[in-house]
Amino acid sequence: MNRTVARKFGSNVNRLRIPWRQPFSNDAVPISSTSNAANLEKESEDLRYDIAIVGGGMVGLALACSLATRPLTKHLTVAIIDSNLALRRKHFIEKEVHPDPRVSTVTPATISFFKDIGAWQYVEQHRHAYFDKMQVWDYTGLGYTKYNARDANKEVLGCVVENKVLLSSLLSRLQDTDFQKKIYPSRLTSMSILPNSSSLEVDSTLSVTASFTHGRLAKLELEDGNSLYAKLVVGADGGKSRVRELAGFRTTGWNYSQNAIICTVEHAVENHCAWQRFLPAGPIALLPIGDKFSNIVWTMNPKESSEFKSMSEDDFLKALNYALDHGYGPHPTSSLLGNADIFSWLKGVVSRSANDCFEIPPKVVKLASERMAFPLSLRHANDYASNRVVLIGDAAHTVHPLAGQGVNLGFGDASTLSSVISEGIAVGTDIGEILLLKKYEADRKPTNVMMMAVLDGFQKAYTVDFGPLNILRAAAFHGAHYISPLKKSIISYASGEQRLPLLS
Amino acid sequence: MSSLKLLSQLRWFRFLPRNLSNFRLFSDVSEPQINIDPKYNNMFNKASSTPSSLKEPELAKFSAIADTWWDSEGPFKPLHKMNPTRLAFIRSTLCRHFGPFEGLRIIDVGCGGGILSEPLARMGAIVTGIDAVEKNIKIARLHADLDPTTSTIEYDCTTAEKLVDEQRQFDAVIALEVIEHVADPAQFCKSLAALTVQDGASVVSTINRSMRSYATAIVAAEYLLQWLPKGTHQWSSFLTPEELTMILKRASIDVKEMAGFVYNPLTGRWSLSDDISVNFIAFGTKEN
Numbered sequence: 001m002n003r004t005v006a007r008k009f010g011s012n013v014n015r016l017r018i019p020w021r022q023p024f025s026n027d028a029v030p031i032s033s034t035s036n037a038a039n040l041e042k043e044s045e046d047l048r049y050d051i052a053i054v055g056g057g058m059v060g061l062a063l064a065c066s067l068a069t070r071p072l073t074k075h076l077t078v079a080i081i082d083s084n085l086a087l088r089r090k091h092f093i094e095k096e097v098h099p100d101p102r103v104s105t106v107t108p109a110t111i112s113f114f115k116d117i118g119a120w121q122y123v124e125q126h127r128h129a130y131f132d133k134m135q136v137w138d139y140t141g142l143g144y145t146k147y148n149a150r151d152a153n154k155e156v157l158g159c160v161v162e163n164k165v166l167l168s169s170l171l172s173r174l175q176d177t178d179f180q181k182k183i184y185p186s187r188l189t190s191m192s193i194l195p196n197s198s199s200l201e202v203d204s205t206l207s208v209t210a211s212f213t214h215g216r217l218a219k220l221e222l223e224d225g226n227s228l229y230a231k232l233v234v235g236a237d238g239g240k241s242r243v244r245e246l247a248g249f250r251t252t253g254w255n256y257s258q259n260a261i262i263c264t265v266e267h268a269v270e271n272h273c274a275w276q277r278f279l280p281a282g283p284i285a286l287l288p289i290g291d292k293f294s295n296i297v298w299t300m301n302p303k304e305s306s307e308f309k310s311m312s313e314d315d316f317l318k319a320l321n322y323a324l325d326h327g328y329g330p331h332p333t334s335s336l337l338g339n340a341d342i343f344s345w346l347k348g349v350v351s352r353s354a355n356d357c358f359e360i361p362p363k364v365v366k367l368a369s370e371r372m373a374f375p376l377s378l379r380h381a382n383d384y385a386s387n388r389v390v391l392i393g394d395a396a397h398t399v400h401p402l403a404g405q406g407v408n409l410g411f412g413d414a415s416t417l418s419s420v421i422s423e424g425i426a427v428g429t430d431i432g433e434i435l436l437l438k439k440y441e442a443d444r445k446p447t448n449v450m451m452m453a454v455l456d457g458f459q460k461a462y463t464v465d466f467g468p469l470n471i472l473r474a475a476a477f478h479g480a481h482y483i484s485p486l487k488k489s490i491i492s493y494a495s496g497e498q499r500l501p502l503l504s
Numbered sequence: 505m506s507s508l509k510l511l512s513q514l515r516w517f518r519f520l521p522r523n524l525s526n527f528r529l530f531s532d533v534s535e536p537q538i539n540i541d542p543k544y545n546n547m548f549n550k551a552s553s554t555p556s557s558l559k560e561p562e563l564a565k566f567s568a569i570a571d572t573w574w575d576s577e578g579p580f581k582p583l584h585k586m587n588p589t590r591l592a593f594i595r596s597t598l599c600r601h602f603g604p605f606e607g608l609r610i611i612d613v614g615c616g617g618g619i620l621s622e623p624l625a626r627m628g629a630i631v632t633g634i635d636a637v638e639k640n641i642k643i644a645r646l647h648a649d650l651d652p653t654t655s656t657i658e659y660d661c662t663t664a665e666k667l668v669d670e671q672r673q674f675d676a677v678i679a680l681e682v683i684e685h686v687a688d689p690a691q692f693c694k695s696l697a698a699l700t701v702q703d704g705a706s707v708v709s710t711i712n713r714s715m716r717s718y719a720t721a722i723v724a725a726e727y728l729l730q731w732l733p734k735g736t737h738q739w740s741s742f743l744t745p746e747e748l749t750m751i752l753k754r755a756s757i758d759v760k761e762m763a764g765f766v767y768n769p770l771t772g773r774w775s776l777s778d779d780i781s782v783n784f785i786a787f788g789t790k791e792n
Contacts, residue, residue, distance in 0.1 A: 427587075430651070436588075442771070
């Protein structure tokens, strides 16, 4: 065997590592005759990966973990490109006293996904807070809804976890498996995908040039000068995705003229309920994070947000309590028209938590972190997949935080993509092939678009302060509060277990 | 019962106007030899007097669109979309018969641009692909060389009959969507059987000759939806599952499993099913 074949043999066995694969037989000899090709191959064979995940955030790492746990994909080689050096340090979480204000609410569907990929055990070792109750009301005082996990025969409605805990749990899980991954602490500068083979010319001389050696791969160039090749490029690099930009995906969307302020606060008592109140300028949410701490997500218009961000702590705390309590409007009365008599004809349908009275959220006594503000927008990529490139997470879609769904949609994307890749490998498909990636898109796009439409609908419904509309919203609150099947359906949909709202 | 049905079909057939000068005979009586038009001789690497079971107009048809084999959106899109489903059947039947794919010698007869050969090679088999159209083999070779896992595929511009002459044998012989383009299906099946080792496997897929397939594969696919160029298929060349089973049996291949492919227009996906009224695939083993 000549050296080129021997090298290819070596690289093939190491790189791809398919357990049931027979190395080259003696019959066939690959055609790579020119010395130029051999030199190029020597340089670049170590830089060939099956999948390049651009963006080592929560969704990108979740995809890597999911691939690491599936039997058909755990032999794949993966490059993770992220300029956040913290990725390289295995235990970068110090048990800080105060929780970080960047948190995510994970739905039960996401929790079971994390359990499947083996990362939830690491989350449970750090701070996390399950909650089983939720109360939603608005400033008009005309109605409220209380959700209880028992209404849908579940134990929890969700769990609030700091983003850095999720990230480190996924990373720990990844380090524990013997998944072949390499982390590139750099930023992506350019990407080129060689043209589709349909434009191959039938040349009578089979000369192998550089473009043919790498003809089936995407080439990625990084800021620190490295370049690598991959069969599939996954864009998991967030709302301002570079992969999406380089691959030429068009997006649809608009900016909400709203900013969100986030911070951590402390109470005098424990809090196990999630609270959300819709105010004229936007909703304010109070989410328990554990140890008497809670996380605040307050949506408001940009001018107010800069005021609130810069005002003193005491003023801010007063404003917070005002917003959560009786600011902007009255408390809803526990029963608008008598003790739910109006629904008594729906006997058996009235939910158990219908008798729960309206409660005032716990008072905020201390501010436990700095206040951060960021603008909100809705953005959706028109396509999620093209030749050798696929988008997941915020790179594909960004939504309003009002229902805590954003990252959960991203985890759903990661789960679906890894199962589609696994199915493709089972029948020997080239994982960068567009028809395979379109299967992922066909599965996730309707779900994501539906959720975005629902959230956008809520956001728009609350921007208008108009009498009849207020009553309509109040009626919706009442309906959701008292009618059990509707409440169950809403909880199922928000938990990620149901694909379409209102249809069981 | 089924043979009676077959005989009655044969009688009916004789009265239909035909494009072909010969008609299908399912007896063992040897048929007149078909000679290849000399102008196509340069397509074949070796000159041989062995008659090919291929039809000339079919070769010309495929030559014309050879460059578009690997364009997922091009004229071969239906084949690309059907591919994972075909592979699922092949994988499950071959694995049940042989075990894991490693070391398995498979020949893809009528490989075209290599759409089937490449996934089989990625799954670990030792693949040989043959096709009568030189352009297809060139495209297949170029495309397979772009990936180290598929560059081991051996491609040859030849026919099944020529390989039989060379006494080549394979563990599994796969001929998908070929037999409907062949002039003499019975002879073709005999060649496939000769290429298979004892207790090896043969997989053949084609389109059923039924009213439904006329409506779907000819009228809908070629004229209404324009998935396939007009004239790709001729309804009279289709075989029913019973006919295919019989000619394979005559060639010592015992059909063990059969499945159909159905297309769901809402999801745009193909799936395996028991419905063999349009596209179907048969798996058989070679017996003594």
